[in-house]
């Protein structure tokens with residue numbers, strides 16, 4: 253069920269009118285539906301209930317504390333990829349024993365920070381990383397748990413930038429090398445081999461790639477289980493695809509579960525999952541206001557106050573987002589929906605039928621809850637958008653719009669250049 257629906261021709265987020273939120277908080281504005289988030293989490297937990305997974309919400313998808321907290325209240329753990337995400341997670345009240353830490357380039361500082369917090373495990377992407385974690389743990393007189401990430405070399409049939417389990421990708425270890433890497437790491441004093449991890453990509457719409465990947469890690473798990481008494485986790489990553497286009501078939505959690513659960517039951521390991529997009533993607537919209545409508549000899553451009561710095565997915569991945577008017581209209585125009593940034597790549601929709609609303613009208617970019625705000629930037633010195641979470645008939649500002657002072661926070665002029673300096 254979509255929580256962003258028209259009531260009497262005006263778009264509402266659950267029980268709150270989107271227009272009223274735009275008037276109160278300004279635009280561009282991200283709006284999230286708490287009930288969508290909860291429903292997605294519950295649907296996945298229900299579909300996977302036979303293996304009782306620890307569902308670690310992938311914080312990179314949307315790292316707002318209110319979003320993290322909504323999932324934690326449902327019982328979720330967290331999947332993080334940086335010291336910054338660990339900081340956010342702890343600030344939101346996360347239980348470190350439900351945090352897993354991924355990423356190919358963890359620094360010594362990040363590793364020590366996570367070891368001090370006693371997180372559940374690190375997903376480890378190379379032998380040198382395992383050595384570094386062991387050294388950090390030794391220094392802190394602790395033992396860290398490792399789950400080596402296997403690169404199963406399967407094609408997830410998704411955009412090449414979000415494919416992470418093919419041999420040419422930087423992620424994980426070749427399947428053939430995993431046992432040897434674990435044997436070596438098993439001899440390191442500061443770590444124990446706790447499990448295996450895989451994450452083959454994002455926005456995956458069919459079950460086959462998951463099935464292929466699981467098939468490839470099966471023997472590795474069997475062997476490691478025999479060799480290491482500490483081996484107990486199989487982390488199957490995230491990647492479940494959602495519906496971005498009208499008519500697109502999302503990967504239903506029941507279908508996904510029907511493929512992976514029988515396999516996971518046979519493995520007899522504790523299951524960890526890391527969904528991001530599935531949980532938040534369709535739980536958010538980006539509301540923008542039309543500034544100008546201009547024509548050139550070839551096409552029409554609808555220029556809004558949201559740009560690639562607010563939502564980079566169309567520019568980066570050619571991603572498709574449905575665009576709807578906040579006040580319903582059946583009139584359409586054909587053209588590009590663009591932002592004010594000085595790049596031809598700054599577009600939100602290209603060569604599309606768009607709702608025909610005039611200057612100052614409001615548009616909503618749908619399916620913007622995942623990898624929207626979390627990938628936003630200050631490019632062109634644009635302040636980042638405000639974020640609001642709606643829960644039933646209540647709306648909460650969960651991130652203030654940035655101010656001009658926020659833009660320059662942390663900048664320092666060299667002493668010699670300060671105005672009034674005699675040097």
Ligand SMILES: Cc1ncc(COP(=O)(O)O)c(C=O)c1O
Nearest residue numbers: 310451454490491526527528529
């Ligand atoms: C290691 C890892 N786990 C989980 C995720 C979440 O993926 P998704 O949002 O597609 O579920 C990602 C996304 O890049 C990832 O890199």
